[in-house]
Amino acid sequence: MPARTAADRGREVRLQLLSAAAELIAELGWNAVSTRILAERAGVTPGLVHYHFPSLQALLRDAALGMISDLLSATELIFEDARTLDAGVDLMLGSLDAYTGRDLTPLLFTETYLAATRDETLRIELIALVEEFRRKLAGWLGEHGANAPHDTASVLAAAINGVMLHRALNPELTSSAIAPVLRRLVFPGTATPFTAAPRSSCVTHSSTARPAATALERGP
Numbered sequence: 146m147p148a149r150t151a152a153d154r155g156r157e158v159r160l161q162l163l164s165a166a167a168e169l170i171a172e173l174g175w176n177a178v179s180t181r182i183l184a185e186r187a188g189v190t191p192g193l194v195h196y197h198f199p200s201l202q203a204l205l206r207d208a209a210l211g212m213i214s215d216l217l218s219a220t221e222l223i224f225e226d227a228r229t230l231d232a233g234v235d236l237m238l239g240s241l242d243a244y245t246g247r248d249l250t251p252l253l254f255t256e257t258y259l260a261a262t263r264d265e266t267l268r269i270e271l272i273a274l275v276e277e278f279r280r281k282l283a284g285w286l287g288e289h290g291a292n293a294p295h296d297t298a299s300v301l302a303a304a305i306n307g308v309m310l311h312r313a314l315n316p317e318l319t320s321s322a323i324a325p326v327l328r329r330l331v332f333p334g335t336a337t338p339f340t341a342a343p344r345s346s347c348v349t350h351s352s353t354a355r356p357a358a359t360a361l362e363r364g365p
């Protein structure tokens with residue numbers, strides 16, 4: 146076996162740092178990750194953090210965006226396997242059941258979304274990832290006859306992401322529970338016309354009002 150080169154060792158250290166950063170973002174929260182804690186988790190000296198990355202923040206961005214990119218790429222493979230809308234929706238929803246809401250991925254998403262509200266570079270790069278995924282999803286939906294594919298892709302992606310995050314609060318949000326609702330969104334001819342409630346029945350007390358969607362539900 147050939148001896149490892151300096152470049153090989155450097156790549157290995159970078160991967161160790163990125164993996165450790167992703168874990169710590171989910172475990173401790175974005176702002177609680179320090180250079181010392183990160184180096185200890187990765188099993189390297191603190192100096193190597195700044196040797197391989199311009200800053201701790203840059204390392205955290207790369208780790209989070211890399212994890213999210215990998216997840217979105219894995220989801221895109223569903224489009225290659227699913228030949229019908231029905232099969233595609235089943236596969237996408239079924240993938241949600243792998244998450245409890247308390248595992249690394251949903252927590253990483255939550256922390257990254259929050260960090261993106263304060264870090265413009267992270268926000269721009271995260272939006273680019275999500276927009277590319279929506280574009281591909283819209284293309285697949287359009288090819289298979291979905292209602293308004295571009296709008297449907299935006300809402301479907303947000304809904305699936307939101308369900309993944311909300312599983313921590315409501316474990317009953319399984320694929321079978323949400324499937325009927327999302328199917329009405331995707332399949333042609335299944336939309337239910339909206340009927341406004343009588344004005345007299347509306348809640349008007351501001352103390353009991355609730356926002357229609359949280360910042361996380363709206364996405365970055």
